[in-house]
Amino acid sequence: MTLIAASLLTGCAADMARKQGESLIYQGEIEQGLQYLKEQSKRYPDDIKLRASYQRQLDSTLNILLREADNARARGDIELASNRYQQMLSHDKSNYRATEGLRLAEIAVRQNSMLKYAREIKDNKPEEALDVLAQVLIDNPRNTQALRLRDEIESRKTREATLRPGLAQSLKNPVSLQFKDQSISSVFDIIARIGKVNFIFDRDVAPNLRTTIYAHDSSVEDVINLILTTNQLDKKVLNENTILIYPKRPDKDRDYKDLVMRTFYLSNADPKQVLAMIKQMVRTKDVYIDERLSMLVMRDTPEAIAVAERLIAAQDLPQSEIILDVEILEVSSSDILNMGIQYPDTLSVSLTPISNISPLPLTSTATGAISLDRLSNLNKSDVLVNLGNPAISANFAHQKGNTNILANPKIRVKNREKAKVQIGERVPVVTTTNNNGTTSESITYLDVGLTLNVEPTLTIDNDISVKVSLEVSNVTGSVTTRNGLIAYKVGTRNATTNMSARDGETQVLAGLLSRTDQASGSALPGLGELPGLDRLFGNKKNDNSKTELILLITPRVVRNLTLPPPHITTFDSGTEGTISTSPLRLRTSSSIQTTTNNASGNAMMPAPPPITPQAMMEPAPQPAPALRATDDNALPVISPPGRGNGMGRR
Incomplete structure (x- = not known):
């Protein structure tokens, strides 16, 4: 009982120590709280909760100190970073991250001193400054300050080296x-x-x-x-x-x-076209292009480089862009009149079949053969009259319909580039291939619907010329082959034109009509031909349908070609030999x-x-x-x- 009581007292004391240490940390007294938990962990080494709490609080504190130290070192506050790393080592002497951070901080102090010296001598002793920066970059290849200063010195040296001396x-x-x-x-x-x-x-x-x-x-x-x-x-x-x-x-x-090496990075021009121009106009031989980077490298005299700079500046311009506001309207109207009296239109007469017990020879009316004996003894019970559908129906139907199908795509396209808009569906078509007795089927798709192809051309004066190709197709029917394959009947209407317009001006392409007038009916012979009585003694159906396709295009200039200044477009280029x-x-x-x-x-x-x-x-x-x-x-x-x-x- 004594041992049990001692164990209970020890557990309660350890739990109270854990709560007290955590309370100190929560109150902001991190150092005191960690030190207290550390001492109590040594005092109660068998209490797992106390040891786990100490380790958890220690890891959290070390992570916070490490983050603060790294951030301070990154922004150049070496003193604060060193202080935080030292605090980490006071809690954990074997912490590798703190040791490495201190080493990097010492290197940063030395590098900052070297960078300061390089800035002081960069104007008078650029070569020595570059040597100092090279030592800095050996220790830290990603030192942004050293990289920036090195690029500044190298750029100035290059400018001075390529600057042609001028006469007094x-x-x-x-x-x-x-x-x-x-x-x-x-x-x-x-x-x-x-x-x-x-x-x-x-x-x-x-x-x-x-x-x-x-x-x-x-x-x-x-x-x-x-x-x-x-x-x-x-x-x-x-x-x-x-x-x-x-x-x-x-x-x-x-x-x-002297020959100068110059690299041009192109933004808009095609490197192949620029290469062809340089070879033809400047007649330089040492020129290379990289299509992946849109880069052109040229080696020639400073005079030839100056001419090439102006030629490239005149060619490397952003392409003009246009927005085409397109409205496609398909107006369909139908008028169906079905009125009259539908009479039976078939009459057939047949003989009743003979019974199997008849003493007369058996005959078959299916073959159209009958015995003379039966023919001589025919009566009205032997004859069947078939009127088909004996019902007489009256039709009074008049149907009208109007359908409007509207598509309003907006297309942004560069000058002299093609654009395509397709609205519709893809109809599957099955084809069969027989190869050495092996039959295989493949599916291809037929595009049905609306297809619009445009290619605008924009001039400097904002005159716009648009090549337009419009096609509207639909499935009008299907045909089944002997093999069971289905072929579709496709109706199509297309128009191709080249129209001109100004910025914001709407052009209309209309008149693509499809008209169908169909009349059908049935009537009693003779009576159905009488004027005014044709619908009393018969039925007539008139089907009138019309479809019109209207295309409206409104081009709007987004950006036109900005002409370069005169000193780029017109300048002296020397003689035939120079x-x-x-x-x-x-x-x-x-x-x-x-x-x-x-x-x-x-x-x-x-x-x-x-x-x-x-x-x-x-x-x-x-x-x-x-x-x-x-x-x-x-x-x-x-x-x-x-x-x-x-x-x-x-």
Whole structure:
């Protein structure tokens, strides 16, 4: 009894301890409640309810702490996340998720420091910043901040690498030059001093090449382009004041012309059509398409890429869309008049069959044979008269009916695309096939009902042309073959047309009539032919039915083609031999926008001496300047605006 009482007291104490610990947790004192349940579980190790309650409360608390820690780490609050992971370890020192969370938090601290450093040096040291970001992504390949910063730096590097260097503003200043049969090296020497530009000549540029040019009030850049083009030379701009000049030959183009890789992602155009256009118009060879991604990759010169960009922008436009509001109305009317007196229409006479006990020879009336003896002894009891249906009925029926069948589909269709609407049913048709004595049946379906096919064409002016094909069919009867198969009789009405309409204008297609006039009847011979007495001595039925099909189509423009701006549809594309968006021109000073005032009268500062190419002849010494040269071999006249008409430079 003592043991039993002790056990009862122990159980009551454990139960009270469990309830007290849970009460602390419910009141928000989670740490105290868990600690109390833990201590009581050790004090009463045999109480299953107490131990289960402690484990359940511990798991719930750990899950809450883990969720808070993970969320804090995800939004960058590393301090709060570390605190929550530490709390988890205080309750469960071997918790793997808390240990792993602390490790990731430490990595996040280090990564945040590295990201901060990468942001600080991304402008001045982009390569070093990319190396730092690469280390961050090794630890965490999904770090969104590192990925975003890496893409930003790489994009800027790509833009800077593909950005073509432009010439200095001084080369856009107007100048007047007159050279007659002068060495091209002398010409470029003078241009170098006027425009503050350096020229580097390829070794294959002929040193004895001579040129003649008369240009008045044109930009230095245009003069350089004109001299190069007329002497079969080409240039490559190295920086704003340095130009490389080389012979215009395919081998030199391969050596000096830069090629750009450009990827176009198409939204609306067909990649095959774009590919065909690029090959035909730009004549590029290095081009590839991916139909799955609607992507086109092109490798060519920057000038060809610029032309392709405008061509693709003009073609990759959203297709026009139209909503066709269709109303299909089938109006059926019937008028049936069945009036008159229906008389019996058959009369037959037959002989009564003879009995088997008759002494006369047996005969059969079924064969139409009778003995002469019986024929001579016929009386009225031997003759049977059959009137068929002896009843006389009077018909007074007049039936009228009107049926309207309306379908009102709305179809949204792209320009020059086909759309189909079918309303009806599919009638099964059984066919039998005999193959080497084996019979098999197959079922095919015949579409019966209403079928509408439309194909709209929308112009820029919102004029709409619609190709319409309408067919209405119905089963009018069936025929059973000798094999028991059923074939259906199908009546059909169809119309095909091409109609034009404006936006919101309704067009009507009507007049598809089907009219049936049928008259039938029966009457007594002679009397039924008398006028006015035909329905008294007979019965007549008149069946008049009419069906009319009406189609109403109202096109409504959802979206028309938006024409691209003029700079996309019309632009210069170079010559037959060279693709370029910058034509060869000599622009006057009125069309040149300058940022400096050249009319101030101030002397131009001396330009740095041009770079003399190897194996290039030195220009001949210039004679003293003269105001007016009448000799054909006189030196050129150089007249920068605002500096008079003297030769040479002041």
